[in-house]
Amino acid sequence: MGYPITLHLRDKAVLVVGGGPVATNRVCRLLADGARVTVVAPGLSSALGELAAAGRLRWLPRHYRTGMLTRPERVWLVHTATGVPDVDETVARDAERLGIWCVRADDGARSAAWSPAVAEGAPGTPAEGLTVAVTGDRDPRRARAVRDAILAALDSGTLPVRRQRPSATTTATVPGWRPPTSWATDPRGVGALVGGVGGAG
Numbered sequence: 329m330g331y332p333i334t335l336h337l338r339d340k341a342v343l344v345v346g347g348g349p350v351a352t353n354r355v356c357r358l359l360a361d362g363a364r365v366t367v368v369a370p371g372l373s374s375a376l377g378e379l380a381a382a383g384r385l386r387w388l389p390r391h392y393r394t395g396m397l398t399r400p401e402r403v404w405l406v407h408t409a410t411g412v413p414d415v416d417e418t419v420a421r422d423a424e425r426l427g428i429w430c431v432r433a434d435d436g437a438r439s440a441a442w443s444p445a446v447a448e449g450a451p452g453t454p455a456e457g458l459t460v461a462v463t464g465d466r467d468p469r470r471a472r473a474v475r476d477a478i479l480a481a482l483d484s485g486t487l488p489v490r491r492q493r494p495s496a497t498t499t500a501t502v503p504g505w506r507p508p509t510s511w512a513t514d515p516r517g518v519g520a521l522v523g524g525v526g527g528a529g
Contacts, residue, residue, distance in 0.1 A: 334459075335404075337363040339362060343397060343403045344368070347370070347371050351373070369389070392415055398426065420432055453485070
């Protein structure tokens with residue numbers, strides 16, 4: 329079990345190592361949260377290529393090298409999703425040495441941080457502005473199943489979702505993107521973190 333926390337990444341520098349489908353999901357979420365994203369990868373998925381061409385992210389078309397976490401600027405967070413264990417291990421080791429949180433897609437059990445299964449209240453519904461994050465005990469399918477059940481309850485209005493405070497934050501949009509049902513999950517711990525804009529107890 330880990331300590332659940334939500335990061336506000338608006339205007340913060342985040343590095344994503346890898347250009348495939350997992351990296352694409354991570355980048356889209358980061359952009360939606362307002363992060364300044366740099367992607368390091370020899371090639372990009374079509375979706376990432378379009379975002380790079382539109383100026384939504386910075387692309388460094390090369391392999392990861394030690395030193396990229398601090399140059400040209402120090403990043404706040406790094407996601408590594410290359411599919412190459414040695415590369416992901418190098419990124420994680422560099423991040424640990426520098427005191428930078430690293431999310432590993434290849435081995436959550438060895439990751440300093442991780443991405444949970446996420447459910448979000450749909451815009452225009454009473455659940456708008458709510459985010460539910462579920463982690464599973466080394467069982468991503470279990471976490472996703474719980475996430476989906478909570479999402480259904482949010483959409484149906486069967487959960488107590490009435491606002492207690494006014495909205496305090498906004499979210500950027502990435503056209504055509506929503507958190508995927510295959511969103512990466514925590515392989516450790518069991519629990520859910522529920523947040524609403526403006527904070528939760």
